[in-house]
Amino acid sequence: DVKVTQSSRYLVKRTGEKVFLECVQDMDHENMFWYRQDPGLGLRLIYFSYDVKMKEKGDIPEGYSVSREKKERFSLILESASTNQTSMYLCASFNPPGEGQGKSGNTIYFGEGSWLTVV
Amino acid sequence: DQQVKQNSPSLSVQEGRISILNCDYTNSMFDYFLWYKKYPAEGPTFLISISSIKDKNEDGRFTVFLNKSAKHLSLHIVPSQPGDSAVYFCAASTDNAGNMLTFGGGTRLMVKP
Numbered sequence: 001d002v003k004v005t006q007s008s009r010y011l012v013k014r015t016g017e018k019v020f021l022e023c024v025q026d027m028d029h030e031n032m033f034w035y036r037q038d039p040g041l042g043l044r045l046i047y048f049s050y051d052v053k054m055k056e057k058g059d060i061p062e063g064y065s066v067s068r069e070k071k072e073r074f075s076l077i078l079e080s081a082s083t084n085q086t087s088m089y090l091c092a093s094f095n096p097p098g099e100g101q102g103k104s105g106n107t108i109y110f111g112e113g114s115w116l117t118v119v
Numbered sequence: 120d121q122q123v124k125q126n127s128p129s130l131s132v133q134e135g136r137i138s139i140l141n142c143d144y145t146n147s148m149f150d151y152f153l154w155y156k157k158y159p160a161e162g163p164t165f166l167i168s169i170s171s172i173k174d175k176n177e178d179g180r181f182t183v184f185l186n187k188s189a190k191h192l193s194l195h196i197v198p199s200q201p202g203d204s205a206v207y208f209c210a211a212s213t214d215n216a217g218n219m220l221t222f223g224g225g226t227r228l229m230v231k232p
Contacts, residue, residue: 004162035222039224040128040224040225041121041224042121042123042125042208042222042223042224042225043163043208043210043220043222044222045219045220045221048219090162090163092162108165108220109165110155110162110163110164111162112160112161112162113160113161113162
């Protein structure tokens, strides 16, 4: 069964602290993502990675960085946490379809989410 | 500016009736659309998708309709069950792999017994 694991489910951090959110997937997927979910705004893409040591900015990368040293692990880093980064963070992984495969089965698999409160 | 919008933040229906969740988009380059369902304290899970070459896709109680000219899609759940109560996210993609999703703000569906 597909598994995306976010090790920290609930965190409370102080303004200015450095925060690490870890995500591990066991499906050998190439692509991994970090989203944040806020009421009324849905899921917004922060960063994504399509290979080890590769990263691309999403829609809202400011205040965040990422690290992908191994294929199965994608970390989100808040260098100096601020109160406007209080949110639910969702990690996801995805494998592009192979040749001859249709799009109908494509799915992105999400972790259970990490609730971060910055005080 | 949100490219994918779900204008109804919440919807309440009676068990056994139809639930209709709506989604509008502005980017005409979107060619693949998905619906995700999310329970509290869990990550979203894939529900159903549709490619822009189709106008309807059905999977059991769930049907997604796509109206490209109106840039509108909807999810129908028939019959609705209390276990369907969740937040539903509409998502759209422009790339061929169905990657790089843009999500709507979500609609909270409550199905009353």
